[in-house]
Amino acid sequence: MQKTINWLLNIVILVSVVFSINILSQRMTAEHNFTNIQVAVRYQDILHIIEYTDYELDEVLDIFLELGVNNITVEENVLLPEYYSVSNAKDFVTSDLARGYIDIVKEEEYRLVIEAIDEVTLDRIYDNLVTKGVTVTRDGDYLNIFSQRPYKNLTQLGTGFDIEALTYLANRGFEISPEIRGFTSYSEYGIQTLIDQLEQIPNLGHLLFDGTRIPAYTEANMIKFAREYGFAYMEFFSDTQEGYITLSRRIEQDGVYNVIRMFSPDKLSHIKASGILDTLELALVERNVRAFGFVLPNTGGVEKDFETLQDEISGFVESALGFGYTLDTDIEMKGWPVASRKQLLVIGLGAVAMFMKIIAMTQFAIIGYLAGIGGTLYYVALLLSSKIDAMQSMAFVTTVVFSSYGVLLCIDPPKKKSLTLALMHYCKITLVTFMGIAIMAALISEYSFAIGVNLYKGVKASHVLPLIIVAGMIIVTRWKEIVEEVKKLLKINWKYLVGFGILGVFVVYTVVTIYVSRTGNTTQIPELEALLRATLDDTLGIRPRTKEFMIGHPFMILGLYMSYKGFRWPVLVVGTIGQLSMINTFAHIHTPLIVSGIRTGYGIAMGVIIGIGFIIVYEVVTKIISKVISRWNIKLT
Template identity: 30%
Template sequence: MYTRILYALTAAVILAAVAAGCYLARERIGIERGFNQVEIAVFYDEAAFMAAAEGRPFSEVLAELKEAGVTTVFFKEPSLEEGRVGGLFEVCRGSELVRYPAIGPAVGQVSPGSTCLVIWNRDTFRQMQELMRTRLPGAVFIEDTGGPYLAVLPVPFAQLKDMGTGFPREPLQEVADAGLRTVVQVRSWKGATPESIAALGEYLRNIPGLSAVAFNDLSLPGFPAYIDELAEALEELGVPVADIEFYPQVGLKNLGSRLAQRTVLTHTIAVEEMPKYDVRRAADRYVLAATERNVRLLVVRLFFDPAAGGTGVLAENAAFLSGIATRLEAEGLTLGTASRMPGWNYPLWLNFLVGLGVIAGGVLLLDRLGFRRLGLVLGTAAALGWAAMSYGGAAAGAKLMALGAATVFPTLSVITFVRPQGTSPWQSLLRLAAATGLSLVGAVLLVGTLAGTRYMLKLDAFSGVKLAHLLPLLLVALYFAFLLPSGRRLADLKQQVESMLNQPILVKFAVACAVLAAFGLVYLLRTGNDAGTLVLPLELKVRAFLDQALAVRPRTKEFLIGHPLLLLLFYTGYRNARYLVLVLLAAIGQISAVMTFAHLHTPLEISLIRVFNGLWLGALIGLVLIAAWCLFDRLAAPARLPAMEPPGWKVVKKAGGK
């Protein structure tokens, strides 16, 4: 009777939490569907180089790029060193100014040891003067020479070579006249002050057609002391800040959280990566970023090696860009100024209710592991702590609940549906669907606890990704290694562990453990977005094929490992401890299905399709695996090894001895 009450109560709380999570998920999908306008940008330097290579006016090149789908031109702020190398000015000591007779009387105003920039063009001089006089208050600018013009710097050039020089006015105006938008990438500078940051805001306000502001360096100017001043200066511009994927910048998340316009997720290919790409692969990468990761600003790098017998660099790049634009529109996206994520206000009690569902699942899991009293005590304490954290608005509490959801429900799924008895292929398929459904309860609760646009824009993220991949495996191993039936006491578990630790180890088992440890390390290292170095070239080709064939590629851990092995395990049954490795590998698929939804910047509909594709494809591979198992079992007819059943379970064999 007591057990029925416990199960009914936890089930009721979980069902209510799932309903709340589904409501929040539906709201999120509505926001994502309206967040569908993508900006396609090209680098100014590349477009200008292409115009020079083709011998055509820059304005004509801009017109053709616009026709191909380009909406924006991306300007990187040149550094002093780049200006020197590019011949915009020369660097010399004050004592060397006698080499420039045109400077005339100005020579007497400069001390012999000063660092001087001799600038040839008046527009370049004005461009540099506008920002440098605020970033470097000790600098002196002399323009009454009639040219060349002079900038006298208070420190050696080597200390300033990375300082930005502003943006060229004429190209900015040409871009605006062509009907295109502008994104500027600002360099940081040493010794930023509230005054120099405010001057930056004033400077950017005068750039025509400004669409977004990006930053060039690993740390934002003025961070951390003047991040509020930087936010205030940018807020008045009314444009978002570009958050460039795979290029973490210190202070960017802090800045984005302070801006009403927030950030726009941005994607480009690093220049050093370009040799690895051809036109098709590059287009695939840009389209994937927009469709699957909420990227709304694509900064596309151009190709400058025309194909044999081709039509020229400009025509080939126009076709490349047009292809990207066409594919984006086919995916339901439109071209224009990057969409900005609208605000999302929902009742906070829904978030609290979702968290209670996670706690109820934890109580149920501990009960299944044989620790009912401990589960009730911890569940009560967790509910009180969650109430306090929810009232205080602590983001850490929501992340902790998300970790709980990603841990509890895949574990519950595996220990609930993997049984000693085998079953038919058809029943195995039904059991796979039911197990995945229970695991996805954790996905719904994870999405519900981390609801909010700050997660969708990557201003905040799910914490503990590797823990969420590891903890369910540890719990599943604990359960199946010692087969804890309901009601087993902690003392019994302690005795079993001590007995196991006192057993001698054979070399073959030590080797097997080393192999498993290596596999586990690779498994953990491959989690997240920074595991590209561990992906084999063949796997990259398979991924590309699946992207083309299925539109949304399923995860390898699900369709190739987890789901097929779980289906086989349902068919054979968990007969004895020799199947422990099989059950751990099978659990990977359930964990991965839940963690797919931890990519909170990926549209929910994409995640749902990804999991569905992984499930049906994994089921097909699993049926083939079952057929191969039956064939091998029939042909080999191996001698049965002595059973190694842990205490508490009775092995139930199929008819025919299988």
């Protein structure tokens, strides 16, 4: 009966893998065809160049067009430059005062009186400030703006865009991406006023949002506008903005999100404006970023900075074209797979079946089958009520059970040590892991996971649970053998036993602590590891994960080679790190599948080589230890 059930579970897993491969093939096709890239410069940098050099506007635009620039990002104007209140000339040229659009007539403690160069500018400033909660009255050709000195809010609230200037840029062949400044007080009329103004811009591109909060992200007219033109997910910035996830979800239509990934040092204080070609290439190849914003360096010499900016753009464009990418403004992801609930049900059942197979290895098989049935019913209910939660939950389960099961198949040692047999078992374990990779990646291969709207949950737990499961299953299923091994160890002189025990606990604690703390992207890496990473990047192009080729795979091969259970089992537990790390590599949905595959392949190849080296060292060390033990008259067998 149990054999029949096992075969049925195997069939369920195979069907799940087939469905998964179908989803992943669609995703790989979409990624392969996703070759258009956008190169952007900032409008304020253009103004800065023509203000402080002898270049004319058309000369600067011609240079950028020749370099391949096809987009200009434009930050919304403010009334006063920031230095007006905090002695800081940052983005000076984006203010109406600095541009010469207004003159200040009178400054009072609670009132600022201005006049504008024309009626259009006066209307623009009035409409934008009033609809954002500022009290403004008109007095002929003047505006009375009620704000307390030093008028800080007037250095932050947007006053709209210079449509005439942006129309000229668009007519020169650039796509225009407006960057809307943040605001909290508004009316529905105020939002529509801003939208109506933006829609006057020809060749309007995706939207950008400045500040810690996306304005009006719950308003119907903003949602409709963002859905039509799309907006940018700024790397390392947008995920911190209030409203990003909400707005992204509300513009979604049938699994399609008009959101593009963009990288720019503009919002990142820790990244320089120049000398970042490697960073840009990494974002292009390994993060599915297709919009790249370049920033004028700020070294004090504008002419020299402009030359540096040209070199940065030229170097990146040349590199991107060499990789096979094309310069284009149409950078919306197309053809990305959207799995139906029925497909997700079939795919998720593979993880449930694998869970049952693990429990069936113990004397509690019937409990595992019942739990699997209950888990299936819960998964179905979750799919119907919250599709994303179901995908996230089952992806986590898949990672845990598949990275554990292959190792559990090979916990019993061979009668005789054999490198060939160890490598065969390693291939068997890795095959099981790749089945898990297919299922897990298919479960979360919606585009929302690639733009940070939804995330793979349980990263830390999925790096620890498989180790606990493998260790726990060894204890549960091999308890009698463990007791026998302990009895043998107790025959050793207790002083040596305590010494080795303390050393072993210290080593295990250190390895686990470093391993868990290094999981994720927030921990600062040691200088030596940084050097190793840089070397691998330069040599291989795509760097394998350190925890795989330096820890997981070598220890797995060493453990599979060992015939002494007392050594084999703990080493196999450590070796499990490589298997679960491989699955987690493919949980980075923003990384193209082919890149994750190459990274994993490099990790396996290098891990096998290092693992064979571990075996050689092990053989040498055990011979030395055997001689020492024979002198102590200690018997382990």
